[in-house]
Amino acid sequence: MKRLFLLSLLLLSAIGIAHAEKADSDKPTLIDSDQLTYDDVKQVNVATGNVVLTRGTLLMKADRVVVTTDPSGYQYAVLYADPGKLATFKQKRDGGPDLWIDGHAERIEYDGKTEVTKLFSKAQMRRLQGDKPTDEVNGEFISYDSRTEFYSVNNTVNGNSQPGAGRIRAVIQPRPKVAQ
Numbered sequence: 001m002k003r004l005f006l007l008s009l010l011l012l013s014a015i016g017i018a019h020a021e022k023a024d025s026d027k028p029t030l031i032d033s034d035q036l037t038y039d040d041v042k043q044v045n046v047a048t049g050n051v052v053l054t055r056g057t058l059l060m061k062a063d064r065v066v067v068t069t070d071p072s073g074y075q076y077a078v079l080y081a082d083p084g085k086l087a088t089f090k091q092k093r094d095g096g097p098d099l100w101i102d103g104h105a106e107r108i109e110y111d112g113k114t115e116v117t118k119l120f121s122k123a124q125m126r127r128l129q130g131d132k133p134t135d136e137v138n139g140e141f142i143s144y145d146s147r148t149e150f151y152s153v154n155n156t157v158n159g160n161s162q163p164g165a166g167r168i169r170a171v172i173q174p175r176p177k178v179a180q
Contacts, residue, residue, distance in 0.1 A: 024056030024091065025115070029067065029075055043069040053077060057092035060108065074113035081106050086122060091146065093127075100128040103142065115146045120157045139168040 034049025045067040047053075053060040053067070062079035069075050079087035089110070090102040103126065105119035119125065123142040127135045139153040152159075155166040 024058050025112070027056035030054045031065065031067070033065070051079075053079075058089065058110075059091070060087070060089040060110065062087035062108070070113070072113075074111075076112060077108075077110040079108040079110075089117065093146075093149075096129070098130045100130075101144070101146070102126055102128060103144070105142070117144045117146065118142070118159075119144070123153075125151065133171075134173045136171045137168070138170075140166060 031045065031047050031051065031053050033047035033051040035047070037046045038044075045065075047065045047067070048063065051060075051062050051065040053062075053065055060077065060079055063082040063085065064080040066078045066080075067075055079089075081087040086104040086106060087108045088102070088104045089108055090100060093099040093101055103117070103119055103124055105123040106121035108120070109118040111117075119142040121140055123140060124136065124138045125142050125144055126133045137151055137153050139155055140157045141154040141159045143152040143159065144150070153168045153170070154161045155168055156162055161168075
């Protein structure tokens with residue numbers, strides 16, 4: 001029984017169960033930009049020009065970022081890239097010392113309440129171990145739930161796949177085999 005429990009633990013760690021850094025949700029949001037407007041009544045911040053948004057290990061970059069705060073205190077960010085450029089994000093994942101997720105798209109929406117990140121148009125996400133990519137997905141729309149490590153990839157920016165609208169590409173690396 002003890003051996004079965006140990007093998008189960010090894011298997012779980014080998015398949016890479018990792019979630020977004022739990023401590024990030026308790027960190028303040030820092031915004032660096034060339035310009036910032038803040039509407040205290042509507043709880044809307046608009047940052048423009050080389051925007052860098054940081055919240056714990058979450059790092060987002062874009063040319064324009066709109067951050068809104070709901071009455072409960074949850075924050076929502078929409079990142080916009082200038083034409084011909086891409087907005088980016090990177091976040092540490094729990095489950096290991098150097099596990100990361102990163103991605104880019106023309107527009108990125110981050111929901112601080114559900115911790116779901118949506119990438120629109122020319123979207124790509126990669127799981128990293130250090131700087132080395134392990135898995136990668138590409139499509140016109142990617143929804144990523146950092147709490148459950150669940151991806152949904154579609155070939156149109158509206159979040160629905162349609163025949164003939166384009167292809168989705170995934171590169172999934174083999175996982176280390178568990179010794180028996």
